[in-house]
Amino acid sequence: xxxxxxxxxxVISLFDQAREADPGCALAYLGLGDAYQxxxxxxxxxxxxxxxMYENYERAYVIxxxxxxxxxGVAWAHFFKQDNDQAYAYLRxxxxxxxxxxxxxxxxxxxxxxxxxxxxxxxxxxxxxKAGGATAxxxxxxxxxxxxxxxxxxxxxxxxxxxxxxxxxFRSRCHRARVLTLxxxxxxxxxxxxxxxxxxxxxxxxxxxxxxxxAGEGTGRPLWRPWRRSGPRASRSGDLLRLTRLCGAGMxxxxxxxxxxxxxxxxxxxxxxxxxxxxxxxxxxxxxxxLRGESRFAEILRREEHKYAERLExxxxx
Numbered sequence: 001x002x003x004x005x006x007x008x009x010x011v012i013s014l015f016d017q018a019r020e021a022d023p024g025c026a027l028a029y030l031g032l033g034d035a036y037q038x039x040x041x042x043x044x045x046x047x048x049x050x051x052x053m054y055e056n057y058e059r060a061y062v063i064x065x066x067x068x069x070x071x072x073g074v075a076w077a078h079f080f081k082q083d084n085d086q087a088y089a090y091l092r093x094x095x096x097x098x099x100x101x102x103x104x105x106x107x108x109x110x111x112x113x114x115x116x117x118x119x120x121x122x123x124x125x126x127x128x129x130k131a132g133g134a135t136a137x138x139x140x141x142x143x144x145x146x147x148x149x150x151x152x153x154x155x156x157x158x159x160x161x162x163x164x165x166x167x168x169x170f171r172s173r174c175h176r177a178r179v180l181t182l183x184x185x186x187x188x189x190x191x192x193x194x195x196x197x198x199x200x201x202x203x204x205x206x207x208x209x210x211x212x213x214x215a216g217e218g219t220g221r222p223l224w225r226p227w228r229r230s231g232p233r234a235s236r237s238g239d240l241l242r243l244t245r246l247c248g249a250g251m252x253x254x255x256x257x258x259x260x261x262x263x264x265x266x267x268x269x270x271x272x273x274x275x276x277x278x279x280x281x282x283x284x285x286x287x288x289x290x291l292r293g294e295s296r297f298a299e300i301l302r303r304e305e306h307k308y309a310e311r312l313e314x315x316x317x318x
Contacts, residue, residue, distance in 0.1 A: 011031075012032065012039075016032070018031070019032065026060045026067060027067075027069075027070075029056045029060035030057070030070050033053050034073065036049050036052045036056060037053045037080075040080075045270070053076075053080070054080075058074065058077065060073060068094040068095075068103075069094065069098075069103045069104060071090045071094035071104075072090070072103065072107040072108070074090045075088075075090035075091045075094070079111065079114065080271055082267060084115055084315075085314070088318065091104075091108050091111055094108075095318070100131070105124050105133075106124070106138060106141070109122075109125045113144070114272070115273060115311055115315070116278065116308060117308075118145040119145075121145045122142055122146065125138055125141050125145070126142065129142070136162045136166045136169070139161045139162045143156075143162070143175065146158065147175075148282065150283070150284035152179050155179050156176065156183070159172055159175050159179065162175075170203060171196075173193070173195050173199070174193070174203075174205045176192050177189040177213065178209045178212060180192060181212055181213045182216075182286075182287075184286075186213060189213050193206060193209060193210055215287070216286075216287075252290060253296075255291060256291065256294060259275055259280075259297075262274040262275055275300075276304065276308065277301070277304040277305045277307070280301050281305070
């Protein structure tokens with residue numbers, strides 16, 4: 001589920017050795033591209049790391065343009081350049097080359113999830129799981145799509161699978177506690193968080209979910225921080241904004257300002273998109289109830305629904 005910085009450095013070192021031993025090995029360059037992508041996303045989003053990701057994916061493609069997994073890697077290079085049409089084209093080619101590759105199927109699911117086509121992302125992650133790729137990270141990916149759409153029972157089942165596979169990973173328990181909170185099962189959420197906090201005392205994720213739980217119980221203090229000041233993980237969890245909806249008395253306009261800002265600027269700031277139509281349209285998420293009667297929120301929902309329909313049509317080949 002996670003890779004410590006020192007372990008990731010070891011991964012990069014081993015792929016470097018492979019590349020030096022065989023400069024024509026496309027998979028060594030692909031592995032480096034994947035490793036630098038992981039470092040970029042989880043370790044500070046350094047521009048030089050992004051450059052190295054591009055360089056290695058592109059070198060892999062020069063060597064082996066007809067390997068399915070390498071086309072999938074190049075697709076991510078285009079995704080990070082906000083060229084989703086080209087990313088789609090390379091992923092479609094990858095699927096055509098090897099429709100059974102778990103690597104490719106996982107990447108297609110992750111791409112569809114990243115652009116908000118959540119139902120189709122679930123289909124791809126399910127194919128991976130059924131084909132033998134039932135790892136904790138794939139269950140996490142599918143659970144996150146389920147959770148955003150409001151299919152909390154399905155998300156909970158996948159988080160349970162994650163815990164079964166990696167029982168000491170605190171993130172799985174934090175995710176499970178968040179879904180239990182959204183299901184208003186607060187006692188169970190609190191117990192799960194207590195377990196998570198024994199594995200990672202003082203962790204920020206656990207603290208955020210703890211604050212979310214307090215908000216759901218009506219015991220949290222009013223809290224609001226603008227999206228652009230809430231750090232690189234804001235677009236992934238939305239927890240601070242959920243607190244705004246419930247606790248920020250009289251702060252509906254500020255909350256909607258944050259949603260609009262995140263939709264327009266999230267990729268520029270954190271290389272991720274925020275607030276897809278299925279997420280905003282999830283009426284089981286009671287933290288949004290105070291906004292549903294607001295005309296500005298309704299207009300955002302209308303615009304996002306239009307963009308969602310366009311994506312469904314444009315990327316129908318996946």
